[in-house]
Amino acid sequence: MDLAYGTQYETLRREVRQFIADHGHLAPKNLLEIDRAKTRAWQELLIQHGYVARAVPKQYGGYGAPLDPLEAHLIADEFARAQIAPGFGGQGIAYLVPALLELATEEQKKRFVPPTLTTEIIWCEGYSEPNAGSDLASLSTSARLEGDHWVVNGQKIWTSTAESADWMFCLVRTEPDAPKHQGLSFLLFSMRTPGIRVRPLKTMTGDAHFNEVFFTDVRVPQVQIVGERGQGWLVANNVLLHERDDLGDPDATLQRLNALVDLMKKETAAGGRIMDNAAYRDRLLRLQGRVMALRYNHLRLLSAKLNNKDASLAAMIVKLQGTELRHELEGLAVDALGELGILYQEGRHLRDGGSWQTMYMFYLGLIIGGGTSQIQKNIISERGLGMPREPKVKA
Amino acid sequence: MDLAYGTQYETLRREVRQFIADHGHLAPKNLLEIDRAKTRAWQELLIQHGYVARAVPKQYGGYGAPLDPLEAHLIADEFARAQIAPGFGGQGIAYLVPALLELATEEQKKRFVPPTLTTEIIWCEGYSEPNAGSDLASLSTSARLEGDHWVVNGQKIWTSTAESADWMFCLVRTEPDAPKHQGLSFLLFSMRTPGIRVRPLKTMTGDAHFNEVFFTDVRVPQVQIVGERGQGWLVANNVLLHERDDLGDPDATLQRLNALVDLMKKETAAGGRIMDNAAYRDRLLRLQGRVMALRYNHLRLLSAKLNNKDASLAAMIVKLQGTELRHELEGLAVDALGELGILYQEGRHLRDGGSWQTMYMFYLGLIIGGGTSQIQKNIISERGLGMPREPKVKA
Amino acid sequence: MEFGLSAEQTMLQDSVAKFLDRTSPLERVRRFCEQREQRAQDVWSGLCDLGIPGLFVAEEHGGIGCSLLDAALVAETLGSRVAPVPFVATAVMAPLAIATAGSPAQQAKWLPALAEGKVVVGAALSTAASNRLTDPVQADGAKLRGRALFVLDFEADAYLVADSQQRLYLVDANDSGVHRESLATIDRTRIVGELVFEDAAAELLPGSNDPDVCARVIDAGRIVLAADTLGAASTMLSRAVAYSKERVQFGRPIGSFQAVKHLCAEMAAELEPCRAMMWYAAHAFDAMPDETRLNACHAKAHLSEVGTRVARTSTEVHGGIGFTDELGLHLWFKRIGANRQLLGGPDQLRDEAARLQQWV
């Protein structure tokens, strides 16, 4: 046990702090803002200093340092502390680039990795379909080869940022006759390609966090396939691997817990502070215990990554536990607010901008999205505990 | 809506009260006591007055009144109120007799029903086996016909009162080659028959609530089969039907809730009454709400029976909800007692004879026994909500 | 002895259900929500033709003279269709208050108009019903000052108002001393709002000097909101079951997976006893006054907890699409969420139940 980072890292930390002091003012205030030029300039500055794409080889536009998760963690930590935009992440940089570096051709790496790192290309992910959610491998969006182009037809759903992204990495069926996992291929194409229509998908929170994307005879140059025909499932899983590897940010939950503590000290019922009601307080403390356990679990995972130890079970439970915990945490705040908890979006009496209700619903969405809790429990029991898979059913 | 019973019933109520006043002193204090003669005398007196076997035809030793669940409810209610033994129930009278009246031959009814009602014959049930629990129909205890006797070999488990019972009604496999549900037969035999060995099964509470029963070449006269060969599953289900029909006693749960209220007023922590701790109190009130809901649900079921209305879904959930509620209720008491809650069976500091811990564990047993919660949920979803059965798996 | 619904009661629910399915299908409710209509006039006048506003008004005053149970059964049906109409205040709380505490003149003036649905009266009782809100309504003779929040059936011609003494008043919505502002909540199917009184002219309901009157009005409101939740939650359960039978993944309807089956079984196991609980609470109000308050608190608290779990679980069974606006499922989710907090959240109600039993 040694929770100290060690001098090498403390040096890096000082460098990062100095960098933020010197250049922090250049950071875009809001990563969703349209100012792509500013975002890109900031991104390139960060790559120069190795605070983005730190472990991506130089020849592909990265910083070229050896992979060190603790360095990455520490850098993110410092930017968060200073509340400075840590540079653009997104599915392209976070999940696609590592997969491309492993599986793409030299030409593809040279063509796609550098502009992705600089945010010249922003990506969206085309996996799920209306009839292929939990059962992703049954997807039916088709691509047939016509001359030297793939012709794509079908529909994707749950595509976040589809409206703003430049390119999509997309899982399509190219071998209709092969078994479902062997019939897929992994294509890259520009969202400007003719035949693509994007329809925003409004959620219960009232915002459109997702989109549907429709393809009608979308022509994709044959060379824009990653891996061989029929290897799409392998490529997609490699991407998902890095997606799952992204353990999320337990500090966000801690910040919410602290905000809830403040709320319960500020708000009153029957003349007393909510915090002085032992029933609410006990619910708060139960949540605090779970928040602490998940934070330490996260620390364990980071350390395991660092020291190449296996902590796969500890990793598998993060999504299931983390989303459920947030949903309950936001729900306690709504109860603590009583009638005020149902106020929404606007109005004089609204507390914290209505964020408690919004997040209460949003996290129900996250409990479902990215592998429902039921799928998570299948994975935990089968891969984590080695329990038998569902037996094949008679056709 | 009319929660009044009506004059006819109030008359009956007065009669019962008068009877209890006149004869209550004759009631055995403890139904488990060995004094069979006293139990039998009391039973016969109750039958005479129609307080036991009220709806069983006279020619089979019953009272011969028309079936009226409300009368039965009211009679039970009055005996409970007076804390007078309501007469001997048990699996024979409660579940077997109705099945015999429906499915047995005239000879069998004449032979078995009267002595069962008088407690001359006390029955135990031989259904479950070590490898046939949730999947009862896969049971393997065999009976092969040799001359005019069935020869029974095998083992049963979870047989309550096996050590004290006179006879067993037993589900055995007589047609090994038939499909599993069609290969069973329903036999009746004396527990004194040579070749029967009873082994008590100790549970986590420390008591032996159950037994294992072993059969070695147990010879049962051929005529002691109910229904035809291979019809055992039908007979057994008829018995189970009456068993499920037995909705249990919600008053017992209410009495426990009231005892818990007293406990929380009496016991103290940090100088104050447990009841004054809002965290415990809120848990108590949540339980009270659920107790009330289940009581009203029970009232609805009684009324539905009375007025031949369908309330099958409301009936299917009783076992699942009732056992879970009791387990949690007893568990709250253990927490309310803190360290004192782990005291067990004896000692000066023991509260309420340690009944909270005992019942906490015992109700975990009931959550499992008589169809686990998982089986209950299958039944509710399939029969109650019409959801598809598990598809057959490939052999 | 019968603890169940009569044929008439079942018919009443059916007729309202049929009417709503015809006149207020999902698209109609959506339009009401999205266009921020103040009154779904077509739905409302249809309900008036059915006599719903007068259900709980005595026949002598032009109503039908039904029981609170009947009203609760209608509320259950309205909840099951997330009907975008006023009900709890104008059809239950106001008539009850005026009938029990109003002068003959007040009864003659208000009850027939309420029964016809010509007049809608909102309920501004937060000063008495909520333990959280500040700036209570204070009476100074026939003038009111203060604030009422979460006024039910807010788009109204007049309001039933409680002051800090639990006395009840009727206030004209157009009085110059009344400042109205509707409140944006998660539930767009019903409109709640805020009233600020600055020397608003108010007519006292004389009988309401007995604080029990105000308490009974709140009991009735809580039972009716519990019934609304029962209806909404029952719909969410049945929609989850139906969806799980259609939706195919891994080559089978997801409703054949044990995980999904058990989620639905758990919803049913929790929700089904709530039906009897709602019946009992409403019947207690009608026939067993001593039992009313405790049952009203517990019925609303317990149904809020169960309803919340059902709303979440049903959404989960629907998967991603349940989280979107596509099926409109969230309208039920949010109605349950609003009912949970209005007229007192479950924690407050359990606390009241404890005090009623002198446990504290």
Added chain:
Amino acid sequence: MEFGLSAEQTMLQDSVAKFLDRTSPLERVRRFCEQREQRAQDVWSGLCDLGIPGLFVAEEHGGIGCSLLDAALVAETLGSRVAPVPFVATAVMAPLAIATAGSPAQQAKWLPALAEGKVVVGAALSTAASNRLTDPVQADGAKLRGRALFVLDFEADAYLVADSQQRLYLVDANDSGVHRESLATIDRTRIVGELVFEDAAAELLPGSNDPDVCARVIDAGRIVLAADTLGAASTMLSRAVAYSKERVQFGRPIGSFQAVKHLCAEMAAELEPCRAMMWYAAHAFDAMPDETRLNACHAKAHLSEVGTRVARTSTEVHGGIGFTDELGLHLWFKRIGANRQLLGGPDQLRDEAARLQQWV
């Protein structure tokens, strides 16, 4: 930076596990429980040979000088095997108290004997650790009066006793002023008891005039009991998984039914983070004193809640046989149940955590 176990720590757990599997299998534990043995001498002396009693004693006093984390890891292993031996008091709380608050003479007298396991010291801190018990221990000079309940490692040669000022004393078990009575609890694998002091001769640990000493001793005890629960619960989970793979119903191992799989997944999902939580709490005790108390409260409270659910769910997965004595599963169930309440139940600990943070 490393937040995980060292090779030495894994080896320590393995060696204790191997020893217990050999010397203290289920039948041995059963014999201890059923015959009400006072000391499982064979198991205890084996642990002494491994140096376990001296694990947490400094080398200068003949111990191994390990950290609390090491001790907690051993407790986890003892819990995983429901080992019928004293540990939390004699191997952790007493050495800690004497090392931090004892005079040089007291340290020289007690620590080597404790380290060897020649002397066993129980912990009688209920006056300081429990918020429920009456008749607190009062000191009058070098004499103690009053009652200590739920004394840990009760079969002992001496006791560490806290008085109402949180001062700590050592009392000889055979002192004429000490009346001992063991208490029958659900957990027969460890012996707790009651001490009544009537002018019992006691030697004060001088450093314990600082009440923080007593508090640290209780922190350590709570962390170690949490670790014991972690071990017991982990065993119940792995046994449920193993049983579900063997047990065949409906022609398949029950572990292939989604309902059973999800019960096991839920156990794992709740239990796995508890491992890191226990590590952190123990490491905080060793290296981050400011964080110790809050983490000790939460680690024991949270592990008690999770452990209770795992104990119930594992029993459920085992079906009827899990409820019987046949597999001995209930020994783990009861050990978890006892740990839950000893040195403060989860509700009390959460309340302490709230006060530590000045939330009340």
